[in-house]
Amino acid sequence: MAQSGEVVVVGGGVSGLACAQALRAAGRPVVVLERARGVGGRCATRRLGEQPLDHGVAFLHGRDPSFLAALREVAATRIDGWPRVIEGTGRPCQPEAFAAGSWRLAFAEGLTAFPKHLARGVEVRLQAEVTALSEDGPALGVSLQDGAPLRAGRVVLALACEQARALLATLGPAPPEVRSAIALLDMARSDPCLALLATYGAGAPRPAWDVAYPEGSRVLQIASHDSAKRAGAPPLALVLQAHPGWSRQHLEDPAWPQALLAEAARLLGPWAGAPVAFEPHRWRLARVDGSAELAGPLLLTLPGGARLGLCGDRFAPGGGVEAAWQSGRRLAQRLLEEP
Amino acid sequence: MNTVPPSPGPVPALDPLRQLVRRDQDHECDGFGAARVCVRVVAVAELPTRFGRFRIVAFWNNRDGKEHVAMVHGDVVGAAAVPVRLHSECLTGDVMGSLRCDCRDQLVEGLAEIQRHERGVLLYLRQEGRGIGLVNKIRAYTLQEQGLDTVEANLALGFRDDERDYAVAAHMLHSLEVHSVRLITNNPEKMRQLTQHRVEVVDRIPHVIPPNEHNRFYLETKGRRSGHLLDFSDGPRLAEQSDPPLVDGMPAPGQTPAP
Numbered sequence: 001m002a003q004s005g006e007v008v009v010v011g012g013g014v015s016g017l018a019c020a021q022a023l024r025a026a027g028r029p030v031v032v033l034e035r036a037r038g039v040g041g042r043c044a045t046r047r048l049g050e051q052p053l054d055h056g057v058a059f060l061h062g063r064d065p066s067f068l069a070a071l072r073e074v075a076a077t078r079i080d081g082w083p084r085v086i087e088g089t090g091r092p093c094q095p096e097a098f099a100a101g102s103w104r105l106a107f108a109e110g111l112t113a114f115p116k117h118l119a120r121g122v123e124v125r126l127q128a129e130v131t132a133l134s135e136d137g138p139a140l141g142v143s144l145q146d147g148a149p150l151r152a153g154r155v156v157l158a159l160a161c162e163q164a165r166a167l168l169a170t171l172g173p174a175p176p177e178v179r180s181a182i183a184l185l186d187m188a189r190s191d192p193c194l195a196l197l198a199t200y201g202a203g204a205p206r207p208a209w210d211v212a213y214p215e216g217s218r219v220l221q222i223a224s225h226d227s228a229k230r231a232g233a234p235p236l237a238l239v240l241q242a243h244p245g246w247s248r249q250h251l252e253d254p255a256w257p258q259a260l261l262a263e264a265a266r267l268l269g270p271w272a273g274a275p276v277a278f279e280p281h282r283w284r285l286a287r288v289d290g291s292a293e294l295a296g297p298l299l300l301t302l303p304g305g306a307r308l309g310l311c312g313d314r315f316a317p318g319g320g321v322e323a324a325w326q327s328g329r330r331l332a333q334r335l336l337e338e339p
Numbered sequence: 340m341n342t343v344p345p346s347p348g349p350v351p352a353l354d355p356l357r358q359l360v361r362r363d364q365d366h367e368c369d370g371f372g373a374a375r376v377c378v379r380v381v382a383v384a385e386l387p388t389r390f391g392r393f394r395i396v397a398f399w400n401n402r403d404g405k406e407h408v409a410m411v412h413g414d415v416v417g418a419a420a421v422p423v424r425l426h427s428e429c430l431t432g433d434v435m436g437s438l439r440c441d442c443r444d445q446l447v448e449g450l451a452e453i454q455r456h457e458r459g460v461l462l463y464l465r466q467e468g469r470g471i472g473l474v475n476k477i478r479a480y481t482l483q484e485q486g487l488d489t490v491e492a493n494l495a496l497g498f499r500d501d502e503r504d505y506a507v508a509a510h511m512l513h514s515l516e517v518h519s520v521r522l523i524t525n526n527p528e529k530m531r532q533l534t535q536h537r538v539e540v541v542d543r544i545p546h547v548i549p550p551n552e553h554n555r556f557y558l559e560t561k562g563r564r565s566g567h568l569l570d571f572s573d574g575p576r577l578a579e580q581s582d583p584p585l586v587d588g589m590p591a592p593g594q595t596p597a598p
Contacts, residue, residue: 063374063402064373064374065373065374065375066373096403099403099404100401101401101402176487176489177489177491179487180482180487180489180491180492181491181492183481183482183485183487183492184478184482184492184495184496187478187481291472291474291475293472293475294475294495294496294497295475295494295495295496295497296494296495296497297495298491298492298494298495299491300491315495
């Protein structure tokens with residue numbers, strides 16, 4: 001049984017954590033349920049040996065002064081302006097990252113420094129997978145894969161659209177607000193992204209670029225010179241990320257890491273195809289297309305009076321981590337403004 | 340009138356609007372609103388229209404690629420109490436003549452109203468679908484065809500007042516050196532927000548659209564209802580402009596009895 005007035009946030013990515021942090025700062029009890037073993041979602045860092053690698057988002061960018069202020073509060077080594085050197089004329093995931101007025105940055109400790117910062121002081125339950133929602137009088141029941149269900153008057157789904165859609169479907173016959181939200185969610189799908197974390201031997205040349213967007217490839221969209229963000233002189237490490245269309249075609253193809261390395265060798269040089277170690281990662285729901293962005297988060301009222309919020313990178317103009325953060329904050333504001 | 344540097348001989352003084360282009364070449368300020376938007380006047384030309392002669396003034400801004408423009412009638416640089424209308428771009432309404440909204444009626448009447456005065460400005464803000472874009476606006480129409488036009492869906496699709504409209508509009512008015520405005524609007528919120536951005540609003544001119552066969556339904560309904568209007572003959576219409584429409588002969592919003 002949850003505390004009175006408690007908000008249950010499903011999803012511990014940037015959006016859910018931004019929402020939870022703003023609620024907590026206003027004195028509202030809140031708990032975040034995260035399926036994975038750590039927070040951050042696609043703002044992710046993994047270790048290969050000692051070395052952190054950002055295998056989701058390659059760098060942070062934004063223009064909203066309050067978002068930039070939030071990034072400045074992070075207690076980590078900020079690398080302002082990263083990526084400083086861009087190679088290639090291929091299409092970035094978010095071209096507006098390089099438009100005038102946009103700020104870019106990374107953290108030497110890895111980009112999870114940002115979601116970890118947002119999670120400070122917030123009650124987060126890790127490895128807590130939500131399987132269903134149910135209307136329970138003026139509250140919502142939240143069923144978990146393991147453990148006792150929770151019950152709260154306000155539940156926030158800070159998930160990819162497909163995941164939020166699947167949970168909405170567990171509510172049973174949908175009232176108009178929910179049907180409308182489902183119709184909105186159905187209007188766009190998330191793109192997958194196949195990503196490879198690769199480390200290279202001492203013989204590999206150091207690329208002059210921080211990020212490469214190769215032109216003329218339908219396979220490799222971005223090569224991020226990840227080790228260029230790290231302190232000291234770590235071994236060369238790249239994060240290779242595939243185009244959405246190619247990723248979708250090869251999601252279940254066990255040979256995709258080799259194919260992606262072969263394309264890296266073709267585009268960047270033979271050395272790029274011969275790492276000393278690599279780790280594949282499949283992002284099934286990596287990002288939303290720019291045309292799918294909405295103006296703001298949703299806050300649905302169910303017939304019994306419970307309210308269900310939806311936020312995430314699709315629920316603010318611009319997309320990306322900035323939009324995720326903004327939508328979470330805006331949803332928290334709307335929850336706090338409730339009479 | 341703005342003071343113009345004396346010209347040596349018979350060469351006419353440089354048009355004050357064109358001087359703004361030179362003035363703004365290196366303009367950079369702290370910006371307006373939460374997004375700190377800053378604009379520059381970048382081009383001015385004569386634009387004869389079927390509503391009368393205007394000059395069109397093009398703006399650059401530091402936030403996005405949207406090319407906002409001002410339709411200027413008469414001498415407005417340095418003037419006070421200038422009639423001003425804010426209009427948000429609506430491709431389907433303004434250009435295609437869509438009957439899902441009343442944008443074209445509002446635009447045409449805005450331009451015509453300005454021509455009735457000695458001077459005036461219509462700011463044409465390139466914020467299609469209230470800033471969320473054409474694709475999402477068309478998606479909103481799809482939702483409506485399915486009978487789903489709840490308040491939340493319209494909010495998520497951008498159909499509501501957007502503070503950023505006023506920030507960029509306010510900066511544009513400051514750039515034009517319009518000292519104070521008579522706002523052509525039925526929306527007191529718009530006046531309040533312009534004032535917040537240090538635009539002096541000295542008066543309001545009601546924005547009244549003449550009745551025609553396409554907006555007749557306004558006269559039969561009680562006005563604005565939860566972000567959209569119901570047209571009982573043709574289905575729902577979205578309020579794409581931030582002003583509640585007022586058709587000649589229709590009681591003003593707020594003066595109508597609750598439905």
